[in-house]
Amino acid sequence: MSGGPLVPRSRIVWGLLGVAVLLSLPDIPLVRNNSFLFGWALVWGLVGLSVNVLTGYAGQMSLAQAALMGTGAFTLGILNTTHGVPWWVAYPVAGVTTSAVTVLIGVPALRIRGLHLAIVTLGFQFLMNRVVFRQDFLTSGSAGIDIERPEWFGGQVLEDHASFMYVIVVTLLLVWLVDRNLAATRGGRAFYAIREDEQVAASFGISVSRYKLLAFAVSGFYAGLAGALFSTLQRSAGAELYDYTQSLELLVYGVIGGLGSRAGVFVASMLPIFFRQVFQGLRMWSTVLGGVLLILTLTRYRGGLAEQGRELAHIGSHLWTHRRHVAHKLLKLLTFPVALWRHRAVVVHLVRNIHHLPALAKARRAAKHAPSTPHQGPEDTLETEAFVPEISRSSTNGRHVTSAVLTRPAKGALVKVEGLSMRFGGVQALDNVALEVREGEIVGLMGPNGAGKTTLFNCISGFYRPNSGTITFGGRDVTRTPPHRRAEMGFGRTFQNIGLVKSETVLANLMIAQHTEAGYGPLEGMLRTAAVREAEERLRERAVDALERLGLSEMGDRVVHDLPHGLLKVVELGAALVTGPRVLLLDEPSSGMAPPEAEQLGRTLREIQEVFDVTILMIEHHVPLVLSVADYVYVLNFGQILAAGEAHEVADDPEVIAAYLGGDVTDIDEPALAEA
């Protein structure tokens, strides 16, 4: 986890190898003799990348990729053939035009989620293929547009397929590079967050609609380029090829490849082209095969080709690391006959006395049933033992406070709420609330269900705007400041449910959490400029540092959905802390925890407060936790502050007890309160 190059060395080696193979591809005899087929397949691989961006990274299902290819093809045809625009202008314009058209279908996506969008793309596919591509004035109707091969810079026309394949290969390499950069930087991380959970993405400050449109735009660009390339390879653009079944096939093979994996989807997208060649014109056999493979992928082999490849690679590397052991075993296996011959006397003896074997087995069984001490290996306990993070006190930035702050310090108020009122229709959710959180404190906010705690939180973090009253932060009035600005000023927040991107690793989540702090745009990310690399290094360092301070260094590479609940809460705290907030708003940090876990959480919070030098305001139901960890406690009931004071004062307040238990004070015999 610590240090190390951003890209592992093996990756660089593989990358260079891939580039070498691709560039030498047109010279391999097999490819040269089938250059149209291979050119076709490579273009389909490129379309696969467009499916991968939209559906694999951003989770938006599209049944219109063929229509997008067609858009690129016809744009090229109109520009190059009809208007004589030079090809080095026409290709990028074809990509950009398709990108623009794709954004048009992306616009409804801003209001539409998930499956409804698939229907829109299906409608778009039919609209383009049945109407737009068949208009005489646009595309010469059903005849299509003839497209000429480009001239190379020397003036030589790339007439044979093999030499045109270089254009395809170079385009593919460029797109691959851009795509890899996109996936590894801020934009890609925003996509993954949106794919997993749009609300979580928004809570990290990701503009969901903007990034969805970006996914459409990028996907459209790739597909448009691919369409332009294919129409040049084929020397014509026609409506027939870009139909619904083609779109369907692209999505199907994308899933088979393992959506989200560039290499997997790339390889799988090329498969149907070769299948078609194998089945000789019976295109539908490859369609059926695709459907069957898709269903198998979804029901049995989750993760598709990419996952299978990864497993194979894993087995391979395992065999390689244990190569001596493997060689030893193999040698043993090979020398088995020799060993038999050497010990032939024993073998002969055994064979002669084979009739004694049943009796021998019986004796053995009898011995086994005799009482013996049960064997318990250490591995039995290993799995069940809970991971307890240990907060490291050796902070790297040195601004931590060494001793626990137990008394209310004389520092000024960091967050101050005065006269806050909030009304929803006829319900007075908050009524003239005043509270104060001082620098370095842990302040608890208690109260029965519906008391207005979360409403108060939403006002403080800026999601709600109160009807009256003021909120100041470090002396500045922030009552009307929007939430993302407050986040920049130093408000961190967690939610009642786990707000993490479950498919990603712990470290990646802490990188995603710094979305608003990256300081570069997605386009720069795709180009991976020096500034981007610097920013990425900085984000990564901060994430690693935060993990270290939370005692989670070992957990960085673990995928979030594999982790136990209690640990997720700590990771979530990490995600809120990584941006270095001054005040942390925690909404029920102990929800869903067993009592011992909650107790551990109390210690963790105390340590976090010190190590990260952060002030904490937390809503908490678990009374013992609040009483043990909070310096100061406010109790909210029916939108009003019912009581305020140090933990033990509040705990003994008869009114508080009554509000919590809803009965008469004299009825109370609650061990939970006595416990504290």
Add this chain to the structure above:
Amino acid sequence: MYSILISGITDGATYGLMALGIVLVYKATKVINFAQGEIGTFAIYLAWVATSELGAHTGHLGPIPVIGLGLPVLFGAALAVVLAGGMGVAMERIVIRPMSDAAPLTITVATLGVSTVLGGIEFIIWDERPQNLPALISGSAQLGDIFVAWGRLLALAVTIALGVAFYLFFKRSTFGLGVLAASQNPSSLRLMGIRLSVVSMFTWAMAGVLAAFAGIILAPTIGAFHPFFMTLLLIPSFAAALVGGLNSLPGAFLGGIVVGVVTAVSRYLWGDALPGVEFVAQFALIVGVLALRPRGLLGAEA
């Protein structure tokens, strides 16, 4: 103009039948069934095989000889409907159940796989040549001064009858209510003594049956059918389901009628100037409804 309206309404009834199947599956599983179309097409082929002349047909039937059963039209249609129900059950068993823990989006992709397999098999067995399915009833009825094919009126009647039957079944019977509750509250089903697996199987079987009804009614009125025939109808059917509201059974009908009329009128007004204008109209309907009223006309707030 009246004849335009009537053909719009009768076509719309078929879209409504398809939409009913889509809404049913969506309500029970939150999955959008892209295989709805191809199960319908396959049922048309089955009905066609069942009603073809007795004996083996080779030559014009593609690489594999097809045995005609020579059954009466009504019989053949009934057989196809039953088999389509069986296809729904098989699909549930082989594809849907093994991935019951997956996200609806993933299962939706799987339904695409099913449609691919079915359409491909149609291609391989019967090739792409258009075929004709005999109508259940021939001739036309005279309504005032316009003539309407009996087949179209039958489509309307069957749609209304099925719609009413489904409505009563889902609103009045315990099992029907259970099916509707399945996606929202699976545990309450167990308390009602209904097995989730039975509900799931029933839902997909009904989807198949509805697709078959729609296909067998529609194919003769359009004239010819071919592989992926009903998939072309997915657009108006989805439009119908969305216009009515994806979670409303009566909405599916209303949506079907709306889409049918809009399609017929747009084709009548601009069809000559812009061939395929119905695709524009249907796309505009889909986008418009989703942008302006995502829950549709009769749907509840999701």
